[in-house]
Amino acid sequence: MIVSLFVFVVILVLSIPSAVIFIPLAVVTGNVGPLYAVVCFIVRTGFFAAGIRVRVEGKQNVPLGQACIFMANHVSNLDPPGLIPRIPGRTSAFAKRAIFNIPVFGYCMKLAEYIPVDRTGSAAGAQASVAAARRILAKGVHITTFVEGTRSDDGRLLPFKKGPFYLAMETGAPCIPVSVFGTETLMAKGSFAIKPGTVHFVFHPPLYPANFATREELMQAVRAAIASGLPEWMRT
16 A cells, blocks of 8 residues: 555645646636646656556557547556556547546546546436547547446456447447556556556557448457457456
């Protein structure tokens, strides 16, 4: 827990002056870019302070100048802060609605156009989330989603949720499968303790929805790509 407390202090020390400067700047100018960049810097610094090394492969597979849907597996709370700063350009993401109620942090999420998701599973809520994601993609901003919908308890791939694949088929946006591993041992599900170590993010070549007859076929292709970049024990 000592490492976790140290990381929390580092992030807090950097976040307070950054919030004072960059949140008003984003509100006044309507440009969230500087705020997004400084948050990514703070997160990277937090990983460094925790002794976490990040290995990225396949970044050259991401098409330039085109909004994409990044689809990753999910094994730890470290996945979003580890992956998002490594995505070229700015990305939005789906997040639990409750997170938007956190003071300051929730407001930053709104400024960055993150998409609130209801865990009730209602059709209306899902449609609203997909509509918001479509508007963001139309602006040229990426979408990042963890396609299992929740963290895996043991690191093995879970069944995928259908929502991201509805979005992909409707928009035609390139899907970038991302394999995530290593974080499951550094911050396990249900724990706040952070351990030093190495995490891996593998970006696979894009899959274009137009090349698939159904969303199920696209889902299977994304799953196969993600699994190909994982250690053998995580694939099933």
